Amino acid sequence: MKPSHLFYQSRLRRPFLDRAEGVYMWDIHGKKYLDGSSGAMVSNIGHSNPNVLAAMQKQMAKATFGYRLHFENEAAENLAERVAGLSPEGHDKVFFVSGGSEAVESAVKLARQYAVAKGEDSRYRVISRLPSYHGSTFGALALTGYAPLNDPFRPMYKDMPKIPAPRCYLDTDSLTNHERGLRYANMLQDKILELGPETVLAFIMEPVGGASTGALVAPDSYYQRVRDICDEHGVQLIYDEVMTGVGRTGAFLAAEHWNINPDIVALSKGFGAGYVPLGAVTAKDHIVETVLDAGGFQHGHTYAGNPIACAAGLAVLHEITSKGLMENTVTVGTLLKQGLEGLMTDFSFIGDVRGKGLLLAFELVSNKETMAPLPKDMNAYLKLSDIAYDKGLIIYPRRTRGGFEGDHFLVCPPMISTPAHVAEILETLTASLKQFAHENGL
Ligand code: PMP
Numbered sequence: 001m002k003p004s005h006l007f008y009q010s011r012l013r014r015p016f017l018d019r020a021e022g023v024y025m026w027d028i029h030g031k032k033y034l035d036g037s038s039g040a041m042v043s044n045i046g047h048s049n050p051n052v053l054a055a056m057q058k059q060m061a062k063a064t065f066g067y068r069l070h071f072e073n074e075a076a077e078n079l080a081e082r083v084a085g086l087s088p089e090g091h092d093k094v095f096f097v098s099g100g101s102e103a104v105e106s107a108v109k110l111a112r113q114y115a116v117a118k119g120e121d122s123r124y125r126v127i128s129r130l131p132s133y134h135g136s137t138f139g140a141l142a143l144t145g146y147a148p149l150n151d152p153f154r155p156m157y158k159d160m161p162k163i164p165a166p167r168c169y170l171d172t173d174s175l176t177n178h179e180r181g182l183r184y185a186n187m188l189q190d191k192i193l194e195l196g197p198e199t200v201l202a203f204i205m206e207p208v209g210g211a212s213t214g215a216l217v218a219p220d221s222y223y224q225r226v227r228d229i230c231d232e233h234g235v236q237l238i239y240d241e242v243m244t245g246v247g248r249t250g251a252f253l254a255a256e257h258w259n260i261n262p263d264i265v266a267l268s269k270g271f272g273a274g275y276v277p278l279g280a281v282t283a284k285d286h287i288v289e290t291v292l293d294a295g296g297f298q299h300g301h302t303y304a305g306n307p308i309a310c311a312a313g314l315a316v317l318h319e320i321t322s323k324g325l326m327e328n329t330v331t332v333g334t335l336l337k338q339g340l341e342g343l344m345t346d347f348s349f350i351g352d353v354r355g356k357g358l359l360l361a362f363e364l365v366s367n368k369e370t371m372a373p374l375p376k377d378m379n380a381y382l383k384l385s386d387i388a389y390d391k392g393l394i395i396y397p398r399r400t401r402g403g404f405e406g407d408h409f410l411v412c413p414p415m416i417s418t419p420a421h422v423a424e425i426l427e428t429l430t431a432s433l434k435q436f437a438h439e440n441g442l
Pocket of ligand 1: 040099133136243
């Protein structure tokens with residue numbers, strides 16, 4: 001490979017992408033890959049969808065950009081109407097952005113402006129969870145609980161308070177799942193009281209964890225208790241649905257599984273679905289109206305609501321709703337989860353399988369009883385995903401750090417996946433796990 005002039009996180013080099021269609025991708029050497037993680041849980045409706053491409057082309061032929069202070073555009077208006085129609089009751093207004101970090105920043109700034117407009121200037125703290133991932137810009141990083149990302153920058157931002165994410169699968173107490181859910185939720189209450197409720201602006205959480213926790217699902221009792229605690233203390237509940245939103249867990253929002261109406265919701269990833277950078281924030285009407293009445297939302301990004309992104313987003317939503325992709329996500333997700341659970345019998349070092357819809361993960365351990373992780377220097381998360389990559393299967397690896405260690409892998413193929421794709425994923429994964437076990441003496 002010739003030296004590159006661009007750089008990302010590391011020196012890792014990958015082959016050039018040639019083309020992609022449906023759930024498959026090909027590099028320039030003709031090698032075929034099954035996109036078993038939809039990129040970074042982005043390409044939810046698969047690659048090169050002709051209807052999305054046509055909608056983008058149609059919009060591009062008319063106008064590619066009109067600055068929002070100079071022109072409104074029909075694509076943005078139609079998309080906002082569609083998103084509002086799919087969102088929880090009262091979320092009638094939509095604020096567009098171009099990515100997940102932007103969505104999270106916008107959600108928090110909206111919450112803050114709402115508090116200020118109500119005369120509650122003392123509220124500024126945003127409680128989040130450890131581990132968690134909310135984005136890479138400074139504000140979103142302050143909420144993110146993931147040591148390798150936080151540590152180098154700590155002096156440069158004001159870290160926000162954290163409570164443990166409910167990683168119940170590691171707990172050894174004798175509580176029921178229901179009790180555990182309440183125990184973790186009550187940690188939010190304790191933290192709010194410790195900080196002083198009058199200083200707490202919001203609590204932000206991923207309803208199903210993403211990259212940092214590997215598809216962590218809390219016990220059912222957690223969700224309503226968190227909602228109640230926020231209500232009791234006047235704390236706004238922000239759902240970061242950047243990864244979970246727009247159908248990935250089998251419902252438009254993961255919040256729907258627990259019948260929760262968050263105050264503010266952040267969306268991205270599957271919204272632009274790999275066709276365009278696109279994100280959005282929805283909020284309860286009284287929040288938006290109060291902020292607008294008090295002089296307006298002092299916030300915005302240049303590319304927000306641009307016509308191409310919105311035309312693409314509209315076509316993506318049309319694909320999801322008209323082709324029953326959320327229903328397919330439930331069916332195929334169930335099949336895939338059962339298959340992953342089946343692997344636990346064959347491979348004793350798979351300690352946990354979790355997730356919802358097609359946001360699924362498995363975690364490796366050295367001992368299933370104690371859930372002790374594999375040694376860090378084994379670099380299991382890199383090794384196994386590289387073996388799978390060589391065999392033509394893309395999965396998304398992470399080693400969780402910051403008090404919790406563990407190698408986990410997100411397996412999140414596009415929502416258009418079929419049972420045949422699931423069988424292919426499981427077959428390649430089995431071969432990869434066998435090779436990994438053999439090479440590492442497991
Ligand atoms: N929130 C969550 C839950 C995410 O998963 C991500 C991306 N992994 C982000 C925020 C940040 O999104 P982006 O990378 O588009 O800025």
